[in-house]
Amino acid sequence: MTARITVVGSINIDLVIHTPRTPQPGETVFGTTFDTIPGGKGANQAVAAARLGGRVAIVGRVGNDQFGRSLLDNLAAAGADARHVVQDDQAATGVALIVVDDAGQNTIVVASGANMRLSPGDVEKAAPAIAEGDTLLVQLENPVDTIVRAAQLAHARRVRVILNPAPAQPLPDGLLSLVDVLVPNQHEAALLSGLPVSQPDQAAAAARVLLERGARTVVITLAEQGALYASEGETGHVPAFKITPVDTTAAGDAFIAGLAVSLSEGHPLAEAVRRGNAAGALAAMRPGAQPSLPTRQALERMLAGE
Numbered sequence: 659m660t661a662r663i664t665v666v667g668s669i670n671i672d673l674v675i676h677t678p679r680t681p682q683p684g685e686t687v688f689g690t691t692f693d694t695i696p697g698g699k700g701a702n703q704a705v706a707a708a709r710l711g712g713r714v715a716i717v718g719r720v721g722n723d724q725f726g727r728s729l730l731d732n733l734a735a736a737g738a739d740a741r742h743v744v745q746d747d748q749a750a751t752g753v754a755l756i757v758v759d760d761a762g763q764n765t766i767v768v769a770s771g772a773n774m775r776l777s778p779g780d781v782e783k784a785a786p787a788i789a790e791g792d793t794l795l796v797q798l799e800n801p802v803d804t805i806v807r808a809a810q811l812a813h814a815r816r817v818r819v820i821l822n823p824a825p826a827q828p829l830p831d832g833l834l835s836l837v838d839v840l841v842p843n844q845h846e847a848a849l850l851s852g853l854p855v856s857q858p859d860q861a862a863a864a865a866r867v868l869l870e871r872g873a874r875t876v877v878i879t880l881a882e883q884g885a886l887y888a889s890e891g892e893t894g895h896v897p898a899f900k901i902t903p904v905d906t907t908a909a910g911d912a913f914i915a916g917l918a919v920s921l922s923e924g925h926p927l928a929e930a931v932r933r934g935n936a937a938g939a940l941a942a943m944r945p946g947a948q949p950s951l952p953t954r955q956a957l958e959r960m961l962a963g964e
Contacts, residue, residue, distance in 0.1 A: 659923050660713050660923075661707065661710075661711065661712040661792065661793065661918070661923050662712070662790060662793070662922065663707045663712045663713070663714050663791055663792070663793045663794075663795060663918055663919065663922060664716070664717065664784075664791040664794050664795070664817075665703050665704040665714065665715070665716045665718075665794075665795045665796075666716075666717045666776075666781060666784075666788075666794065666795070666800070666804070666805065667698065667699055667700015667701070667703065667704070667716070667718060667795065667796060667797045667799060667800060668698035668700040668701065668718065668752060668770070668797065669701040669716070669718045669729050669733075669751070669752065669773065670696075670697045670701070670729075670751070670773070671694060671729060671751055672693075672694070672696070672697035672698075672756050672946075672947050673692070673694060673753060673754065673755050673756065674692065674693045674695055674758060674907075674945075674946065674947075675689040675692050675755075675756070675757050675758070676689055676690045676691045676692075676757075676758050676759075677757055677759055677760075679759050680757055680759050680763070680765055681757075689757075695947050695948060695949060696728075696947065696948045697754055697907075697948060698729075698752060698754070698773070698799065699822065699824060700716060700718055700795075700797060700799065700800075701716065701718070701729065701733060701948070702908045702911035702912075702915075702947055703797070703911045703914055704716040704736075704738045704795075705732075705733070705738060705951055706908070706911055706912050706914075706915030706916070706937065706951040707915040707919050708737040709737075709953050709954065710915055710916060710919045710937065710952070710954050711919060712915075712918070712922065714737070714738045714739065715738065715742060715784075715787040715790075715791065716733060716738050716739070716740055716742065716743060717780065717784040717787065717808070718742075718743045718744075718776055719743065719745075719746050719772040719776045720743060720744075720745060720746065720752075720772050721745070721746055721749055721750040721751035721771055721772045722746060722747045723751055725751035725753070726745055726751040726772070727745075729751065730743060730745075732948070736948075739787070742780075742783070742784040744772075744776075744780060746772040746775055748775065749771045749772040749774075749775050750769075750771040750772065751771055752769065752771040752772060752773040752799075753768070753769045753771065754766055754768045754769075755767045758905050758907065761903075762903035762904050762942065763906060764905065766907075768799070770799065773799055773800050774800065774801060776800040777801070778803055778804050778807035781804055781807050781808045782807065785811050788808065788811050788812050788815065788817060789811075789815045791812075791817055792922050793817065793818040793921065794808060794812040794817050794818065794820065795820050795822070795914065795915075795918055796808055796809060796819070796820070796821050797821070797823075797824055798822075798823055798825060798827060799824075799825065802829075802830060802833075806833055809821070809833065809836040809837065810836060812836075818838045818839065819837050819839070820837075820839045820840075820841060820914065820917070821840050822841050822910070822911075823841075823842050823846050824842070824846055824910070825846075826849045826850075828850075832872075834868065834872035837872070837873045837874070838874050839874070839875045839876075839877060839921070840873040840875070840876045841876075841877045841878075841879065841913075841914050841917065842868075842876075842878055842879075843880075843881075843910060844856060844861065844879070844880050847861060848864065850864075850867075851863075851864035853867060855878065855880075856880075857880075858880065858883060858884075858886050858895045861878040861886035862886055862888060862893055862895075865878060865886060865887075865888035865893070866888065869889070874889060875888070876889070877931060879910060879913055881906075882898050883897075884896050884898040884935055885898075885913070885931050885934065887927055887931050892927065894927075894928050896928060896935055897935075898935055898939065899935055899936055899960065901942060901943050902943070903942040904943055904945055905942065905944065905945040905950065906941075906942045907946065907947045907950070908941050908948065908951060909938040909941045909950075910938065911947075912937040912941035912950070912951050912952060913934040913941075914934065915934075915951075916933045916935075916936065916957065917933070919933075920933040932961075933961065936957055936960045936961050937951075937952055937957055939960065940952035940956055940957065940960060
């Protein structure tokens, strides 16, 4: 069964510098390489889902500039339907400045640009694309009222809503009741639950709080410790794949895409989390955001132990 996924989210250009270590405040360090790479959590998740075999549409905004045009070309090349991406004459394309150190860890500063002009009206115009999908993926790199409207449209049409609450911020009342699968990392889960989240047992406690607040299923990613999942009557922990990370920039986006595609294809939750872990591990083993996102063939090879 082909996964039909609509993404409402951010579309950025990533300006990436690799450096031996992250500078301290006020310090200058020399980088080794510089790359210009398509990014943005929405676009990353759309491209990842398409590479993993999903039929994907994306709703977003870019500037009417060279960065925006190149990003639209990139989405088309990846097989994502970008007919609902608006070219904005009033704002520049979003830009992310990313520093990646030799340990593969990153720091990111984002100038959101056109992403923050994505409106509830834009989402309503794209309602047919949302209704045609079986899963809606949303994040928090666009205005929250726009994300709420997208979730409302999907919920009303019985389309699965997966929310990646990143970057971490408080959620408006009522949003979690529209969410079928909430996928925070440990830092986001800690902010949303008010509990420390660094170990699987702590993640389980945080997940229970988030379930009580309205989410139907919670999946908390724990980096090298894998992922914790919980829903009514079901809790489990799926270990991470053993890898040496190169760049973790889009690993979370790959995980979410792997999870979404797998759930849309009918896999049980635990297996969908395992497949998400594999997709995230593959992304962390290669540099860059979208260039690191795995194909379906690569995913199946990893799952088979190759």
